Amino acid sequence: MSGVKKLDSCRVLIVGLGLIGGSLAAALKARNGCREVLAWDRDPQSLILARERDVIDRAACSLEDGVADADIVVLAVPVLAMSAMVRDVARLDLAGKVVTDVGSCKSDVVEVARECLGDSLSGFVPGHPIAGSEKSGITAAKADLYEAHKVIVTPLPENTLAASQLVRSLWEGVGALVLEMDVEHHDQVLARTSHLPHLLAFSLVDTLAGDRDSQDIFRYAAGGFRDFTRIAASDPTMWHDVFVANRNALLEALDEFSEGLQQMYAAVEQGDSRAMTGIITRAKSAREHFTRMLESQSYLKAMSHQSSHTFLARSGGTATGTLRVPGDKSISHRSIMLGALADGVTEVTGFLEGEDALATLQAFRDMGVVIEGPHDGRVTIYGVGLNGLQQPPGPLYLGNAGTAMRLMAGLMAAQKFDVTLTGDESLSNRPMNRVVKPLLDMGADIETSEGGKPPLVIRGGRSLSGVDYNMPMASAQVKSCLLLAGLYAEGETAVVEPGVTRDHTERMLTGLGYPVKTDGNRVSVQGGGTLTSASLIEVPADISSAAFFLVAASIAKDAELLLTHVGINPTRTGVLDILRLMGANITLENEREVGGEPVADIRVKSAQLKGIEIPEDLVPLAIDEFPVLFVAASCAEGETVLKGAEELRVKESDRIQSMADGLNALGVDAVALPDGMKIPGCAAGAQDVFAGGVVHSHGDHRIAMAFAVASLRARDEIRILDCANVATSFPNFIDLAHSVGLNLSETES
Numbered sequence: 171m172s173g174v175k176k177l178d179s180c181r182v183l184i185v186g187l188g189l190i191g192g193s194l195a196a197a198l199k200a201r202n203g204c205r206e207v208l209a210w211d212r213d214p215q216s217l218i219l220a221r222e223r224d225v226i227d228r229a230a231c232s233l234e235d236g237v238a239d240a241d242i243v244v245l246a247v248p249v250l251a252m253s254a255m256v257r258d259v260a261r262l263d264l265a266g267k268v269v270t271d272v273g274s275c276k277s278d279v280v281e282v283a284r285e286c287l288g289d290s291l292s293g294f295v296p297g298h299p300i301a302g303s304e305k306s307g308i309t310a311a312k313a314d315l316y317e318a319h320k321v322i323v324t325p326l327p328e329n330t331l332a333a334s335q336l337v338r339s340l341w342e343g344v345g346a347l348v349l350e351m352d353v354e355h356h357d358q359v360l361a362r363t364s365h366l367p368h369l370l371a372f373s374l375v376d377t378l379a380g381d382r383d384s385q386d387i388f389r390y391a392a393g394g395f396r397d398f399t400r401i402a403a404s405d406p407t408m409w410h411d412v413f414v415a416n417r418n419a420l421l422e423a424l425d426e427f428s429e430g431l432q433q434m435y436a437a438v439e440q441g442d443s444r445a446m447t448g449i450i451t452r453a454k455s456a457r458e459h460f461t462r463m464l465e466s467q468s469y470l471k472a473m474s475h476q477s478s479h480t481f482l483a484r485s486g487g488t489a490t491g492t493l494r495v496p497g498d499k500s501i502s503h504r505s506i507m508l509g510a511l512a513d514g515v516t517e518v519t520g521f522l523e524g525e526d527a528l529a530t531l532q533a534f535r536d537m538g539v540v541i542e543g544p545h546d547g548r549v550t551i552y553g554v555g556l557n558g559l560q561q562p563p564g565p566l567y568l569g570n571a572g573t574a575m576r577l578m579a580g581l582m583a584a585q586k587f588d589v590t591l592t593g594d595e596s597l598s599n600r601p602m603n604r605v606v607k608p609l610l611d612m613g614a615d616i617e618t619s620e621g622g623k624p625p626l627v628i629r630g631g632r633s634l635s636g637v638d639y640n641m642p643m644a645s646a647q648v649k650s651c652l653l654l655a656g657l658y659a660e661g662e663t664a665v666v667e668p669g670v671t672r673d674h675t676e677r678m679l680t681g682l683g684y685p686v687k688t689d690g691n692r693v694s695v696q697g698g699g700t701l702t703s704a705s706l707i708e709v710p711a712d713i714s715s716a717a718f719f720l721v722a723a724s725i726a727k728d729a730e731l732l733l734t735h736v737g738i739n740p741t742r743t744g745v746l747d748i749l750r751l752m753g754a755n756i757t758l759e760n761e762r763e764v765g766g767e768p769v770a771d772i773r774v775k776s777a778q779l780k781g782i783e784i785p786e787d788l789v790p791l792a793i794d795e796f797p798v799l800f801v802a803a804s805c806a807e808g809e810t811v812l813k814g815a816e817e818l819r820v821k822e823s824d825r826i827q828s829m830a831d832g833l834n835a836l837g838v839d840a841v842a843l844p845d846g847m848k849i850p851g852c853a854a855g856a857q858d859v860f861a862g863g864v865v866h867s868h869g870d871h872r873i874a875m876a877f878a879v880a881s882l883r884a885r886d887e888i889r890i891l892d893c894a895n896v897a898t899s900f901p902n903f904i905d906l907a908h909s910v911g912l913n914l915s916e917t918e919s
């Protein structure tokens with residue numbers, strides 16, 4: 171075939187007017203997708219019915235006539251009839267025509283096509299719609315069968331581009347989503363995702379039906395049985411044919427399944443709860459994980475979807491009581507990694523069930539670590555020791571989690587097995603050379619894509635040696651990556667930092683009994699130690715989330731809040747220093763170290779705040795907290811000035827502009843500066859600092875939560891638009907805020 175034909179100028183011949191062929195004809199007709207829909211079927215009755223139902227334009231008198239008139243020929247006969255049909259068609263003149271099929275297995279038909287099509291192979295583009303039903307025949311045909319369903323096209327190397335594009339446009343023309351795969355991979359994948367489940371359903375129902383209590387079994391069958399066995403009602407001939415045609419791939423899949431079933435059998439027989447829990451939790455999370463991965467969804471999509479888009483923050487609220495805000499993200503990641511590598515069981519509480527940390531959790535499950543949860547922030551990790559990880563069945567998918575990829579690069583470089591680290595589109599564009607280069611110096615074998623980007627292909631079985639590494643940039647991720655590799659390296663691994671970075675890895679390693687030496691800005695570990703389980707890692711509450719409530723209780727009348735278990739790592743506590751300079755009444759109670767991290771309960775009471783010039787050295791230590799600090803400044807007596815914070819312009823939104831616009835809309839004369847903000851403040855004791863009205867969060871979670879807090883000193887209701895992203899950092903914000911007295915609710919509008 172030469173030149174690219176357009177579908178709307180083509181005559182399409184459907185050979186075999188059953189469910190699949192009839193539905194394609196009906197869809198093309200309904201959408202006016204092509205010039206003419208022709209059909210040929212061995213049963214004249216099917217052709218008559220199709221004409222009567224207006225599913226086709228014209229019935230061909232014979233296969234020869236139909237093919238002669240057609241530009242595109244679609245073979246839609248049963249799998250075991252497909253090879254003979256290809257041979258029949260091959261005898262006809264196919265010059266300038268494109269031929270495709272819809273069979274559920276591809277290898278056998280492609281083999282025959284290669285044998286008999288000769289030059290016409292360039293126009294034979296196999297396909298397989300992933301849509302159907304348990305029904306068959308033209309009477310079951312539906313014009314919308316393919317809408318939003320996947321169709322796998324398996325182009326051959328011999329195909330012309332024009333031919334494969336035309337087949338693609340045929341399916342896209344009826345509303346399908348077209349994917350490409352090679353033939354062998356198609357048969358392997360379908361053996362596991364479709365053919366094996368059908369085989370199991372047939373076999374299970376048949377076995378139970380032969381049971382002497384079968385009457386009772388079926389009479390009392392619950393939803394689970396019905397769901398699992400629904401596909402056992404599928405067309406017997408079709409599935410017989412599929413099992414015959416895809417024999418080899420199906421048997422391979424069945425062998426793998428039998429092995430898994432044996433493991434489950436042994437676990438049940440021996441009452442091995444840990445093994446059973448491992449299989450069940452891995453299966454449950456894998457199902458969720460792969461669904462998201464295939465749909466390129468984020469973990470929190472469902473959550474943020476539920477969360478409506480507008481917050482209604484009414485005046486008259488208060489902030490009194492005790493609460494614990496969600497856990498720290500950096501520490502949540504590390505709790506999974508180090509808990510998995512420790513000897514013994516580690517309980518984690520306060521785990522942030524956010525997208526990135528969930529990706530890390532799944533990666534360790536894929537490497538054979540049994541992890542229960544998370545349930546309400548509680549996770550149980552059955553540690554396998556530093557050398558107990560197993561090769562994952564496929565690439566480790568880390569979603570959007572840059573921290574996970576960089577830290578795990580160090581860890582994986584030292585394992586006995588090969589592993590590939592992949593991520594979503596955005597992670598796949600992030601530079602990894604900053605960790606790969608020093609790891610190569612340690613003796614690792616890592617391949618990246620062009621430009622040092624993921625996926626990272628890491629070969630196992632290398633012996634690493636310690637290095638003394640001068641980090642060119644201040645990065646906690648690079649430092650942590652090298653320290654984790656250093657746990658396995660010969661000798662000492664040392665990292666010298668050019669500036670202060672978060673030290674959560676060092677603290678948690680120490681908490682788990684692994685010696686870490688810190689000498690000024692040089693941090694080092696000796697390889698060859700062990701990690702002992704901490705039994706409990708209480709992930710501290712995130713001070714960035716606590717900040718909203720620190721301000722809420724400071725500005726509300728007669729308020730008092732106790733924020734429990736908040737992380738007060740000195741690299742994160744600028745917000746406390748700034749609020750204290752403004753006269754906030756904040757006291758730290760019950761200061762302690764948990765798993766090496768300093769935590770405290772923070773008590774905060776109403777106070778008359780005063781305006782200040784925010785010291786520039788505190789800016790980097792409070793960079794995420796400025797939106798709510800601007801709300802505090804609006805309620806302070808006298809002017810507050812922030813400078814040296816241009817970084818705020820490139821956060822989730824331009825936080826200087828978003829906050830200035832919102833404050834202005836609420837009647838506060840805040841002035842945006844290129845690198846900060848000037849806020850006039852108010853008279854001491856003024857209640858209605860904010861007028862009320864509508865503000866836009868610009869999809870920025872911290873802006874949304876800051877204005878929710880402002881309602882405590884507002885005259886009228888504040889409507890905050892575009893708040894769905896609050897779920898990414900603080901999924902239960904509304905509930906917690908409500909529980910301490912803020913008048914906050916949400917609507918779908």
Ligand code: NAP
Nearest residue numbers: 186187188189190213247248249251273274302303306307
């Ligand atoms: P169907 O409803 O039974 O239709 C098959 C059609 O092919 C009927 O018109 C049938 O005619 C005709 N046919 C049967 N044997 C033939 C032969 N030896 N020579 C010529 N024509 C013959 O089946 P279907 O569900 O549409 O399946 C068709 C193809 O689609 C199969 O290759 C199947 O693997 C594939 N597929 C099916 C599904 C699904 O869920 N059903 C999904 C994806 C792909 P008679 O009425 O005279 O028998």
